[in-house]
Amino acid sequence: MAEDEESPSPAKATKVSSPSPEVPAENAEASTSSSLPSPDSEPENRVDLLAKARAFLQQPQIQREDAASKRRFLVEKGLNETEVQGLMRELPVQAPLVPPRSYPQPPPSNLPILLLGLARLFSWIAGGSAALAFIYYRVLLPRVAATFVVRASLKSHQLTLIRKLNSSLAALKESQADTAAVLPKPEPHKELSAFAACLSLDGLLEQAKKQxxxxxxxxxxxxxxxAIADFRKGSDSRNPKTEEVFRVLEGKIPWLVSDDGAACEYHLWNTLSTCPLFIPDTSSSPDASAPPPGDNQETLYWGYAPPEPPPPTALAESLTALSASIPKSSPEKNSPFQHALQSMTDFTGYISSQMYAPYLPLANRLGPGASLGAPEEDVRKEIRALKGLVLNRRSFMPNTSLRPQQ
Known part of the structure; x- marks a missing residue:
């Protein structure tokens, strides 16, 4: 029992002083030299030494060591080669050692680089935004504001012009309403002057052909x-019926019988029945008195009543009175200065015609022994007369410079 109680102490000592790759051999030797007996002790101590070595080899920490480390440790404790081999054979078969876990060194953190990139990105964004804001407020915004101001001014100007136009239109309507009463009213059924002078269908067609x-x-x-006038000429001034009017028209204008002339013929019938200038009557003579046509009287005789000329308006009457009050132009009267005025006019025309002519002596122009014509002689006489008058007037003019000032 005493041996059993004492045996753990060397085991503990050997456990504490067990060599490992990390503990130096000098420390292990120093720690085990005091616990294990020296190799010169008695044989009985060899049994205790083997038992301690066997217990030492059974420890879990020692079992995890490799065989070379165990053999070297046993040799250092004083065991011989035979004892070491016997102890090594007594050990159970060990599983292959698991290599120590060696984790690679983690790469350096990318957070500073990421933060630096974000800071650089935000600085670029802020700088670009500041540059864009500067360009917008210094370049674009004034132009946009000026554009809006110009558009507003154009709009206000257009509104002002439209208001002026509306006011001028209102004033024009008022003036038209005031002057419309003075102007002559239009005649709704007035004929053209070229066709109104025609008294027969032949003359009317001839005039239309000319135009x-x-x-x-x-x-x-x-x-x-x-058509009514042509019928009255051949029937002793009798008014024609509706059929007779269209018979006369179709006889002079065969185109009315065709399909294309049906629309024109229908228009003629509407004009005949609606125009107030064509008066229907039941009697063939316009002078005969007859009752107005009833429902049972279908035969109508058509007559033409020329429209009455409209009364002259106040403006036309005032213009007529004004033209009548203007005196007539009288023929030109001969005055005593008429001959002098005519001479001066002829002289001015002669000078104007000879103004840019090259100068030639009179003898060269006419030749030797040539005489002037009648107009030239008259001009020379007039020049001499004017020259004499001027000289005489200058000779006999009173000297106003010697008169005393009043």
């Missing part, structure tokens, strides 16, 4: 009026 007007372009009132 290059087709039959469809001739006024319906002129056609109906000339």
């Amino acid at each position: 290059s007007v087709e039959v469809a372009g001739i006024p319906a009132i002129s056609l109906l009026r000339c």
Whole structure:
């Protein structure tokens, strides 16, 4: 029991002083030299030494060591080679040692680089934003503001012009309303002057041919009026019926019978039945008195009543009175200065015609022994007379410089 109690102490000592790759051999030798007996002790101590060595080899910490380390440690404790081999054979078969865990050194952190990149990015963004804001407020904003100001001024100017236009239109309407009462009123059924002078269909068609007007372009009132006049000439001044009017028109204008002339013929009928210038009557003679047509009387005789000229307006009357009050131009009267004025006019014309002519002596122009013509002689006489008058006037003019000042 005493040996059993004492045996753990060397084991503990050997455990504490067990060599490892990290502990130096000098320390292990110094620690085990005091616990294990020297190799010169008695044989009985060899049994205790083997038991201690065997217990030492059974420790878990020692079992994890490699065989070379165990053999070297046992040799250092005084065991011989035979004992070391016997102890090594007694050890159980060990599993292969697990290599120590060796983790690679972690790479350096990328956080500073990331923060530096973010700072650089934000600095670029801030600088670009500041540059854009500077360009906008210094370059773009004044131009945009000026554009808006110009647009507003243009809009206000246009509104002002539109208001002026509206006011001028209102004033024009008022002036038109005031002057419309003075102007002559238009005649709704007035014929053209070229067609109004025609008294027959032949003359009307001839006039339309001269003016290059087709039959469809001739006024319906002129056609109906000339047709009624042609019928009255051949029927002893009797008013024609509706059929007779269109028979006369179709006889003179065969185009009305065609399909293209049906529309024109329908227009003629509407004009005949609606125009107040064509008066329907039940009697063939316009002088005969007859009752107005009833529902049972279908035969109508058509007559033409020329429109009455409209009364002259106040403006026309005032213009007529003004033209009558102006005196007539009298023929030109002969005055005593007429001959002198005519001579001066002729002389001015002669000078104007000879102003840019090259100068030539009179003898060279006329030749030797040549005489002047009648106009030249008259001009020379007039010049001499004017020259004499000027000289005489200068000779006999009173000297005003010697008169005393009043």
